[in-house]
Amino acid sequence: MGILLARTAILYAIIVFALRVMGKRQMGELQPSEFVVTILVSNLATLTMEDADIPLLCSMVPILALVVYEVFTSYVSLKSNRFRKIISGNSCVIIKDGVLDQRLMRELRWSIDDLMEQLRICGVFDIGEVSCAIIETSGRLSVYKWPPEEECGSPPVTVISDGAYVPGALDSCGVKREWVESLLEEKRLAPSDVFILTLNNRKQYYLAEKTKAAKGRGRGR
Amino acid sequence: MKRLAVCIALFAGCIALSVFSYFRMESMREGVFTRVDEMLSAIEAQPRDQRGLEARAEELAAFWEKERDVMTHIVRRKNLDAISLSAVKLPQLARHGEYGKLAAELSGIRKLAEDLHSGEMMSLENIM
Numbered sequence: 001m002g003i004l005l006a007r008t009a010i011l012y013a014i015i016v017f018a019l020r021v022m023g024k025r026q027m028g029e030l031q032p033s034e035f036v037v038t039i040l041v042s043n044l045a046t047l048t049m050e051d052a053d054i055p056l057l058c059s060m061v062p063i064l065a066l067v068v069y070e071v072f073t074s075y076v077s078l079k080s081n082r083f084r085k086i087i088s089g090n091s092c093v094i095i096k097d098g099v100l101d102q103r104l105m106r107e108l109r110w111s112i113d114d115l116m117e118q119l120r121i122c123g124v125f126d127i128g129e130v131s132c133a134i135i136e137t138s139g140r141l142s143v144y145k146w147p148p149e150e151e152c153g154s155p156p157v158t159v160i161s162d163g164a165y166v167p168g169a170l171d172s173c174g175v176k177r178e179w180v181e182s183l184l185e186e187k188r189l190a191p192s193d194v195f196i197l198t199l200n201n202r203k204q205y206y207l208a209e210k211t212k213a214a215k216g217r218g219r220g221r
Numbered sequence: 222m223k224r225l226a227v228c229i230a231l232f233a234g235c236i237a238l239s240v241f242s243y244f245r246m247e248s249m250r251e252g253v254f255t256r257v258d259e260m261l262s263a264i265e266a267q268p269r270d271q272r273g274l275e276a277r278a279e280e281l282a283a284f285w286e287k288e289r290d291v292m293t294h295i296v297r298r299k300n301l302d303a304i305s306l307s308a309v310k311l312p313q314l315a316r317h318g319e320y321g322k323l324a325a326e327l328s329g330i331r332k333l334a335e336d337l338h339s340g341e342m343m344s345l346e347n348i349m
Contacts (some may be wrong), residue, residue, distance in 0.1 A: 021227055053298045061238060064231045071228040 088137040095133035160197040253334040278311035
């Protein structure tokens with residue numbers, strides 16, 4: 001019994017260490033790969049906690065290897081959009097301008113009950129209040145309600161992400177590239193200097209420059 | 222970057238452990254095979270050197286006990302127990318002149334050590 005107690009303490013310390021190395025993301029919303037890794041880590045730890053016949057290293061090495069693979073995958077996802085899309089997939093717009101995309105719901109195997117449940121979890125009890133709803137890569141639903149009449153604008157769209165234009169974003173918010181370029185010129189920035197630029201159809205923007213010091217260079221209307 | 226550095230260090234540690242366990246297995250296999258083959262040759266030799274056989278049996282049992290202490294960190298204990306059970310019988314079998322059983326136990330040890338070794342090797346068969 002003492003052996004199992006000691007092994008449990010060691011594995012507990014290793015799991016806490018593993019979760020710390022993997023980062024805070026494990027505590028919040030999980031991507032599919034992160035979810036799988038979390039379950040695997042707990043199952044691997046259980047094996048040696050239950051059975052003193054199995055060497056401790058037979059749990060420790062796979063757990064630490066999973067942590068390493070997870071961190072490497074996150075790191076590569078950060079550097080490569082394409083890799084990120086392969087691993088995490090894309091978020092899907094299930095309601096756009098108040099119109100429900102039923103074809104997408106069928107593809108995602110979401111019933112109307114699933115959608116209504118998710119809306120209620122987001123505090124929305126009337127689907128008519130929803131201007132835009134997006135199913136994130138973690139499976140959660142994000143909701144943007146119709147704004148009050150005086151502020152009518154579309155939900156903001158990310159136009160530049162990490163120095164590169166997002167394909168199709170300018171078309172979806174109906175803003176020309178020349179306008180964006182003139183905005184950047186005004187601020188003496190190149191697209192590669194921009195960490196994030198969001199825009200809506202009323203040209204209301206949020207821009208953050210790609211430096212350590214300046215976060216949120218400015219909001220503009 | 223710090224996290225990445227920690228991960229690289231962890232991965233290097235895992236690789237080092239894998240390499241260590243590979244070489245340890247090789248050394249165990251080498252040691253067991255050499256001693257078993259020597260004993261089997263000594264059993265077949267005429268005239269038989271009983272004292273020599275006893276000494277070799279003690280030596281093999283002691284060698285296995287030492288190897289076992291390290292092996293318990295790498296492989297499941299029940300796989301090692303089978304070899305330990307046979308190894309502990311050898312000195313008594315040699316002392317009492319039970320050469321047939323001694324040869325059988327030695328062959329069993331050889332086979333178990335071979336299986337243990339091949340089961341831990343980095344091959345597609347083992348991975349699948």
